[in-house]
Amino acid sequence: MKPLSMKPLSLTRCRSLAFLLCAGLASGAAAQDQELKACGGAAGAPAWAAATIKSGGIYRGTVGSLPVALQLGAGADGVGGEARYYYERKGINIELTPFRSGESLILQEEVWTGPMEGLVVTGCLTLSRTAAGLTGIWAKSNGLGKLPVRLSPMNVLGMALKLPPSPGLLKLKTADPLAFLKLNHAWTAQAGGKSVREPLSGIVYPRVLGASAALNAALQDQQLGHAVSALDCESMLGSSDMDEGYDLNAAITYTSAKLVSLREDAGYYCGGAHPDNFSVGVMLDRATGRAVSLSAIWPKLTAARQKTLYLAHLPTEVDAECRDVLPEMGSEFTFHLTPAGLNLTPTSLPHVVGACAETAVLPFASLKADANPQGAYYREFYR
Incomplete structure (x- = not known):
């Protein structure tokens, strides 16, 4: 694993990327945002x-003639004061900061252009309220390139689902x-139904043939979270010319009568x-789609015991430097199943030694004493 390094962004702007350490990045963005004022008007909204x-x-x-969707404020997550919108053909959020001029609402369009120039004002929307919604103009910050803007309110909660619930x-x-509007459309089955592709983000995720509706819903939700993260990541790249973004490789690693396990590498x-x-x-449980905890199968496999067994089953190719580091790590692992056994991968390593986060495989037979013979999944592994 490589160390995390991203452009500054506000806490609100990173709300969908739950795996990112947003808190430490917010202060620089807030200071920079306060310096941006290219569209005129006073701070705040009418x-x-x-x-x-x-x-x-x-x-x-x-x-102009391009379809857009706009969220005026942050809304349901309880963080107000920001707005954002996207052009439907791209699905990439553009952040908006509100200002006011009399009864007009000015939304300053801000795009990240890279670590050298940071946030740059790329346009100004000046809007007025009408009986039908909002109307006004979009223009460059110098007042040129004016385009008409017409926006009508939407009842997103009343929209029909175009995916299975x-x-x-x-x-x-x-x-x-806004993410719901982008992703609430038909996704594309691939490989005879063994995987599904979300077209806008390009995220592909496996499916289980003959799966229950509940399991399919759980797999769809796993993919949905990655699709939201992929689109948010691309939004944070802004106009940067680097061909980067968010890539996911997800694979089914184990199936049994009652269980399915996957590994996701992003x-x-x-x-x-x-x-x-x-x-x-x-x-996941194949019948209910619910996540299955490690303790549901191996209740005696405590965090301390996981670490002990992990160190005892390190792959032979792990180098000496990592073997010195790993005993000092915490006892936090992510886990998945393969036919060879329970796979443990550390999640608590510091960035500087992230490359030492090797996966160790604990054979099922070695864990029999840790299992619950009366548990729902015991006979998936032991007779």
């Missing part, structure tokens, strides 16, 4: 827009309605000096 900004109202319409999709509808560069990556193990 009174008529304040309630909409607080609730995160959603609008759809056009800038799943807990994650329903949550996204309220928590991040690599991403969302701006900054260096890319990063992470691995996550997934284990």
Whole structure:
């Protein structure tokens, strides 16, 4: 694993990328945002827009002839004061900072252009309220290139689902309605139904042939989370000319009558000096789609015992330097199953030794004493 390094961004802007360490990056962005004021007006929004900004109202319409969707304020996550929009043909969020001039709402369009220039104002939307929604103009910060803007309010909560219903999709509808609008469309089955591709983000995720509706919903939600992260990552790259972003390799590693397990390996560069990556193990109940904890199968496999067994089963190719480092690590692992056994991968290593996060395989037979003979999954492994 490589150390995390990203461009500065506010806490609100990184809300969908749960795996990123956003808190340490917020202060630089806040200071820089305060220096940007290219569209005129005073800080804040006119009174008529304040309630909409607080609730995160959603609008759809056009800038010139191009379809767009806009969220006026952060909304459901409880963070007000920001806005964002995207052009539907690209699906990439553009951040907007509100200002006011009399009764006009000015939304300053800000795009990340890389670590050298940072955030740059790329346009100004000047909007007025009408009975039908919002109207106004988009223009460059110098006042040139004016385009008409027409936006109508949307009832996202009332929209029909274009994907099978799943807990994650329903949550996204309220928590991040712009992401819901981007991803609520038909996805593409591949390889005879063994995988599905989300077209806008390009994220591909495996499926289990003959799976229950609940398991399919769980796999869809796993993919949904990565698709949101991929689109957010691309938004944070802004106009950077680096051909980077978010890549996922997910594979089914184990199936049995009651269980399915996967491993997800993601690599991403969302701006900054260096890319990063992470691995996550997934284990699901085939009937219910619910996540299965390690303790549901091996209740005696405590964190301390996991570490002891991990160190005892390190792959032979692990070098001496890593063998010196790994005993000092914490006892936090992600896990997945393969026919060879339980796979443990460290998740608590410091960035500087992230490359030592090798996966160790604990044979099922060696864990029989840690298992619960009365557990629902015992006979998946032991007779």
